[in-house]
Amino acid sequence: MRITILAIGLTAVFLFTGPADQAAVASSLRETPLVRAVQRAQRAVINIHTEKNAEESNSVFGTTKRGRINGMGTGIVIDERGYAVTNNHVIAGVDTIEVSLNDGSRYPAHVVTFDRKHDLAIIKVEGDADLDVMTIGTSSDLMLGETVIAVGNAYGYVHTVTSGIVSSLSRDVEVNEEQQYKNLIQTDASINPGNSGGPLLNLDGEVIGINVAIRQGAQRIGFAIPIDEARNLIARLMSIEVLESKFHGVATKDIKQPELQELLVETVTTGSPGEKAGISAGDIIVRIGDVEVHDRVDLERALLGRTVSDEIPVVVKRDEEEQSLTLKLASTTRAQYAHGVEQPIETKPVSYERGGTWDVLGLRLEELPENQKSRVGPRYRGGMQVQAVRADSPAAASGIRRGDVLVGLHVWETVNTENVTYVIGHPQLKTFSPLKFFILRNGETLYGHLTLKNSISTP
Known part of the structure; x- marks a missing residue:
């Protein structure tokens, strides 16, 4: 076959010389923007598989186990170290989390923190998983009718891809008396149980939404x-x-526009690490270490895991010119800064102090000695051994007893005194109530919930 080009105005019609040329052009026609968008995102999508008891009680004492329930969901990788975002309802109350990647590999994961009201949670994939960070877009310029793509673990069918359009914007949806959503994107891309927490993509392969709900009974x-x-x-x-419990002292604002996504410094706390580094209001934070900064998530994840002795390189744009600065974090919190002076942190034993674990939880705790760490096995790094339980306390009501090993509170591990102090002194402690706890007893992990009281008791 000979090749001929027929040009009419700006239109060109190609005739092909042979099968190889036809295959090449056919391949390019098949590789649509939708296909490229999925290829760009698939390594940053994780499939979530969960397990929990079929029957749950508010007390670990006397709980009857009637089997296990398997759950499913999807997550979006937001940091190379394994941090991913999903919906809180995907991981709420589960005992174990396992994730699978697009290459079929599987890894355990654990909950880092969550927001029940807004139905979001952060989990961390354990092990040496090969992960990509999802490319983030903006929802500021969404158009009715534009093509969108959902990727997720639909009914357990991992990495299911569906497509549709943006059907509506700013939808308010009430799921039940406890869960309402505001300002949601409505789409007709097929979303099924298991898609929760997964990405809604545009044709550039950028995340423009996190799938969260479906209309029951509708298609x-x-x-x-x-x-x-x-x-x-x-x-x-x-x-x-x-x-x-580290502090940088920089208050920022996300700038989200179709062609511009950047992080603006609004204020810097007097005397804070940010001020000492030379960061000023009006700066645009460009890069922290190796992380390109586009919004406050990038700022926080770039600093997560850094020690107070680290000298962290920071690049800011000021008056259209980039400047290199060095930031050193403080081991404190915003509340401990007053009148521009860093307040020292007081470390006290938590077992007997007023407002400590004896008052708040009804527990006297002691760090597990190094020679007894084998009691917690490879799953935990350590724990706090229960020395005494106060009668009529939240701990007593939940069935905790002397000899148990406390290994977790809420979403945090309890390896040492500082871990426990952090939780019971948390400014949002009341919102955690009932406070979920995890203990080891006779080699078995048990969990329950502590209903916290406002009253203070003495030992």
Whole structure:
């Protein structure tokens, strides 16, 4: 076959010389923007598989186990170290989490933190998983009728891809008396049980929403949390102040526009690490270490895991010129800064102090000695041994007893005194009630919930 080009105005019609040329062009026609978008995102999508008891009780004492329930969901990788965002309802109350990747490999994971009201949670994939960070778009310029793509673990069919359009914007949806959503994206891309927590993509392969709900009894009516709103919530969940009691002192604002996504410094706390580093209001934070910064999630994840002795390179844009600075974090929180002076942190034994674990939980705790760490096995790094339980306390009501090993409170491990102090002194402690706990007893992990009281008791 000979090749001929027929040009009419700006239109060209190609005739092909042979099968090889036809195959090449056919391949390019098949590789549509939708296909490229999925290829770009698939390594940053994780399938979540969960397990929990079929019957749950508020007390670990006397709980009857009637079997196990398997759950499923989807997550979006937001950091190379394994941090991923999903819906809180995917991981709420589960005992174990396992994730699978697009290459079929499987890894355990654990909950880092969550926001029940807005139905978002952060989990961390354990092990040496090969993960890509999802490319983040913006929901500020969504158009009715534009093509969107959902990727998720639909009914356990991992990495299911569906497509549709944006059907509506700013939908308010009430699931039940306890869960309501505001300002959701409505789409007709097929979303099924198991898609929860997965990405809603645009044709550039960027996340523009997090799939969260479907209309029961309807077909092709699904809803997603707009990504700009979700990223504000994720930043709070990833805050180093919340997760690690470290402080940078920089208050920022996300700038989200179709062609511009950047992080603006609004204020810097007097005397804070940010001020000492030379960061000023009006700066645009460009990069922290190796992380390119586009919003506050990038800021927090770039600082997560850093020690107070680390000298962290920071690049800011000021007056259209980039400047290199060095930031050193403080081991404190925003509340401990007053009048521009860093307040020292007081470390006290938690067992007997007023407002400590004896008062709040009804427990006297002691760190598990190094020579007894084998009691907790490879699953935990350590724990706090229960020395005494106060009568009529939340701990007593939940069946905790002397000899148990406390290995977790809420979403945090309890390896040492500082871990426990952090939880019971948390400014949002009341919102955690009932406070979930995990204990080891006779080699078995048990869990329950502590209903916290306002009254203070003496030992």
